[in-house]
Amino acid sequence: MTSRKNGLMRRLGGASLLVRAGLLVVILGVFSVLSPNFINGYNVYALMQTFALLGMVTLGLSLTMIAGEFDLSVGSMVAVAGLITLKLGGSSMIVGTLCAVGFGVIVGLVNAAISSWLRVSSLVVTVGTMMTLSGLAYWIGGGQVVSTDNIDAGMFLDDPILGIFSARSLLAFAAFAAVFCLMRFTRGGRDIVATGSRRQVAAAAGARLGISLAIVFVISAGLSALAGSLIAISLTTASPELGANLMLQAASAAIIGGVALSGGVGGPIGVMIGVFILATLNNGLSAMGANASAVLFANGLVLLAVVILDGRLARALLERLREHRARQHLAAAAPAH
Amino acid sequence: MSKSLNALLATAAFAVAAMAGPLATTASAAAEGSKVILLTVTDECSYCALHKKAFLEEAAKHGLEVEVKINNFDPAEQANQVDQALGERPDALVVWPADANAIVPSLRKIKTAGVPLVVTNSLPDQKYSKFWDAFTGPDDIGNGSTSAEALIEGFKERGLDEGNIFVLVGPLGTPPQIQRLEGFTKTLEEKAPGIKILGTQPGNWDQTQSTDAAASLFTQFGDKVQGVYAEADNMLAGVIVAAQRAGIDPKSLVLVGHNCSIEGVTALENGTQYATVLQSPIDDGIYAAQAVANLLDGKEVENITYLPHPMIKQAQVKDCYPAVGK
Numbered sequence: 001m002t003s004r005k006n007g008l009m010r011r012l013g014g015a016s017l018l019v020r021a022g023l024l025v026v027i028l029g030v031f032s033v034l035s036p037n038f039i040n041g042y043n044v045y046a047l048m049q050t051f052a053l054l055g056m057v058t059l060g061l062s063l064t065m066i067a068g069e070f071d072l073s074v075g076s077m078v079a080v081a082g083l084i085t086l087k088l089g090g091s092s093m094i095v096g097t098l099c100a101v102g103f104g105v106i107v108g109l110v111n112a113a114i115s116s117w118l119r120v121s122s123l124v125v126t127v128g129t130m131m132t133l134s135g136l137a138y139w140i141g142g143g144q145v146v147s148t149d150n151i152d153a154g155m156f157l158d159d160p161i162l163g164i165f166s167a168r169s170l171l172a173f174a175a176f177a178a179v180f181c182l183m184r185f186t187r188g189g190r191d192i193v194a195t196g197s198r199r200q201v202a203a204a205a206g207a208r209l210g211i212s213l214a215i216v217f218v219i220s221a222g223l224s225a226l227a228g229s230l231i232a233i234s235l236t237t238a239s240p241e242l243g244a245n246l247m248l249q250a251a252s253a254a255i256i257g258g259v260a261l262s263g264g265v266g267g268p269i270g271v272m273i274g275v276f277i278l279a280t281l282n283n284g285l286s287a288m289g290a291n292a293s294a295v296l297f298a299n300g301l302v303l304l305a306v307v308i309l310d311g312r313l314a315r316a317l318l319e320r321l322r323e324h325r326a327r328q329h330l331a332a333a334a335p336a337h
Numbered sequence: 338m339s340k341s342l343n344a345l346l347a348t349a350a351f352a353v354a355a356m357a358g359p360l361a362t363t364a365s366a367a368a369e370g371s372k373v374i375l376l377t378v379t380d381e382c383s384y385c386a387l388h389k390k391a392f393l394e395e396a397a398k399h400g401l402e403v404e405v406k407i408n409n410f411d412p413a414e415q416a417n418q419v420d421q422a423l424g425e426r427p428d429a430l431v432v433w434p435a436d437a438n439a440i441v442p443s444l445r446k447i448k449t450a451g452v453p454l455v456v457t458n459s460l461p462d463q464k465y466s467k468f469w470d471a472f473t474g475p476d477d478i479g480n481g482s483t484s485a486e487a488l489i490e491g492f493k494e495r496g497l498d499e500g501n502i503f504v505l506v507g508p509l510g511t512p513p514q515i516q517r518l519e520g521f522t523k524t525l526e527e528k529a530p531g532i533k534i535l536g537t538q539p540g541n542w543d544q545t546q547s548t549d550a551a552a553s554l555f556t557q558f559g560d561k562v563q564g565v566y567a568e569a570d571n572m573l574a575g576v577i578v579a580a581q582r583a584g585i586d587p588k589s590l591v592l593v594g595h596n597c598s599i600e601g602v603t604a605l606e607n608g609t610q611y612a613t614v615l616q617s618p619i620d621d622g623i624y625a626a627q628a629v630a631n632l633l634d635g636k637e638v639e640n641i642t643y644l645p646h647p648m649i650k651q652a653q654v655k656d657c658y659p660a661v662g663k
Contacts, residue, residue, distance in 0.1 A: 037424055037425040041424065042420050042421065042424025043420070043421050043424045045420055045424075046417045046418075046420035046421045046424070049416070049417055049420060050417055053413060141510070142510075144510025145436065145510045145511075147438035147439075151441065151442055151445060154442045155442070155445075158442070231413055234416070234442065235412055235413065235416060235436075235438075235439035235442060236438065236439065236442055237412065237436055237438040237439035239412075239436065239439075239510075242412070242413070245411070283417070283421065286406055286407075286408075286414075286421060287406075289404060289406060291379060291380060291381075291407045292379050292381065292407065292408070292409040293381070
C-alpha cells in the first residue's frame with residue numbers, strides 16, 4: 001500500500017509538472033500570436049536574462065519553502081551583494097563577487113542558527129535580516145547608487161552564447177542542475193523534504209533538521225548574493241533599491257512552480273517552469289507595451305489561477321485514481337463464475 | 338559550364354545587392370513611416386505621463402510609428418526591454434533611463450547594433466556621450482542655478498542681502514538631486530555669499546515625506562531661516578504644510594521650488610510661493626520626438642540639447658499652464 005501511495009504521489013507530481021509545462025506552452029503560444037516579434041533570438045535572449053536573475057533567487061527561496069520555512073531577506077540580499085561587489089570589486093570583479101557570496105553564506109548561517117537553535121519562526125528571523133540588510137545597503141553606498149566604469153566585466157557576463165544564452169543565464173541553469181542533484185541523489189535533499197513535510201515525524205525517523213535548515217538558508221542567501229552580484233556587474237550599478245520586488249516575484253514563481261507554502265512539496269524542475277511562466281508573462285506583456293499595473297494584475301491572476309486549479313486538479317486526479325483502484329479491487333475480489 | 342557559372346555569379350550579385358538594399362535604405366530612411374520604440378518610465382508619475390503624451394503627439398506629426406515599453410524605474414527590467422526592442426529591429430530607439438548609470442551598458446549595446454538612439458530626460462555621465470546620437474532634456478545644473486537667482490531676488494525684494502535658508506532635495510544620489518543642488522549652491526556662493534544653507538534633507542519627490550523632513554528642519558532652524566529651496570514644487574507644498582504646523586506664516590519666507598507643476602502653480606497664484614523654474618514635460622517630450630525625427634531624416638543633431646529653464650514668478654505663472662494641462 002505504501003509503495004502504491006508513493007507511486008501515486010510521484011505520478012501526481014509528474015501530472016502537476018505536465019500541467020505547468022502546458023501552461024507555459026499556452027502562454028508562449030498566446031503571445032506569439034499577439035506579438036509578431038515575440039519568438040526571435042533577441043527576445044528569447046531577453047527571457048533567459050530575466051531567468052538569470054529571477055531564477056537564481058527563486059531557486060534559493062523555494063528550497064527554504066520546501067523545508068517548511070521562508071526566507072524573506074532574498075530581495076535585500078540582492079541589493080547588498082551588488083553594493084559589496086562594486087565597492088570591493090574594482091578592476092577584478094571576481095574578488096567582489098566572492099566577497100558578496102561569502103557574505104551571503106554567513107547571513108544564511110545566521111538565519112539558520114537563529115531559526116533552529118532559538119526555535120524562532122524563519123518568517124520572523126528573516127524579516128529582521130531583511131531590514132538589517134536594507135539598512136546595510138543604504139550605509140554601504142552612503143545612500144547613493146554605486147557605479148563602476150568596468151563595462152567590460154558586464155559584457156563578459158552578458159555577451160550572447162549560442163545566440164540566446166549568456167554566462168549569467170548558464171550559471172543559473174548550472175545552479176538548478178546542482179540543486180536537482182542535491183534533492184534527487186543525496187541524503188541532504190531527502191532530509192530537506194522531510195523537514196518540510198512533518199517535522200516531528202521526520203526528526204523521529206532520523207532526518208537531520210539542523211543541517212537541513214543550514215543547507216537551505218545558506219543556499220538561499222548564497223544564490224541571492226550571487227544573483228545580486230552578477231546583476232550589479234551587468235548593469236555597472238548597484239543601488240539599495242535593486243531587488244525591491246524580487247522577493248514577491250520569487251515567491252509567486254515558486255508557488256506557480258508547484259512549491260507549497262506549507263512545505264515538503266516541490267522541486268527544481270517545477271520551480272524552473274514557474275520562473276519561465278512568470279518571465280514569459282512579463283516579457284510578453286512588455287512586448288505589448290503594458291504598464292506596471294497591468295503586469296502586476298496579470299501576475300496576480302496567474303498566481304490565483306494556478307493555486308485554485310492546482311488544488312482542484314490534484315484532488316480530482318486523486319479521486320479518479322482512487323475510483324480506478326477501487327474498481328480494480330472489486331473486479332479482483334468478485335467470485336469467479 | 339561558364340554560362341551556369343555566370344548565372345550563379347549574377348544570382349549571387351543580385352542576392353547581395355538585395356540584402357544590401359534594405360540595409361542601405363535603413364541608414365537614410367526618412368522619418369515618415371519609420372518605426373520608433375520608446376522605452377520610458379511608468380506613467381504613474383504625472384510628469385512622465387505628460388512627457389509620453391507630448392512625445393506621441395509630436396511623433397505623429399512627423400509620421401513616426403511609435404511603440405512604447407514601460408518599466409517602473411527598474412533598471413534590470415529596462416535592460417531586458419532594450420534586448421527585446423533590439424529584436425524588433427526598429428528604425429530608432431528613444432530611451433528614458435530608469436537609472437542614468439545602469440543604462441550605460443544598454444546604450445553601448447544599442448550603439449553596437451547600429452540603431453539610432455535618442456536619450457531623454459536623464460543625462461548619463463557625459464564621458465559616455467559617444468554611445469548616444471542625441472540627448473534632449475533638462476539641464477539640472479542650470480535649473481538649480483536659476484532657482485538660486487530667484488531666491489536671491491526674493492531676498493533683495495525684502496531688503497535682505499544675507500540670511501539663512503534650508504534645502505529639501507530629491508532621492509539622494511540621483512542625478513537631478515545632485516545637479517540641481519550643485520547649480521544652486523554654486524550660484525548662491527558666487528552671487529550671494531551672505532546667504533547660508535543651514536541644513537539639507539531628502540524629500541524624495543514626495544509631499545508627505547517632505548512635510549516630515551521640513552518639520553524637523555523648522556524645529557531646528559525655524560526662527561533663523563528667511564527662505565527655503567525645494568528641488569521640486571510638490572516637495573515645497575510639503576514645506577508649506579510643515580511651516581503652517583510650526584506656526585510660521587509661509588508668506589513670511591522666500592519659498593523657491595522647481596518644475597512649475599500644479600502644486601507650484603497653485604502656490605504661486607495664491608502668493609505663498611515666491612518663484613519656481615519651469616521644466617516642461619511637454620517640451621521634454623517634444624524635443625525628444627523632434628530629435629529622433631531629425632536623426633531619421635538625416636539632419637544634423639546636437640549631441641546634447643537642453644530644455645530652457647525660465648524663472649517663473651506669480652506674474653509669469655500662465656506660462657506653466659500647458660505643462661500642467663490647463
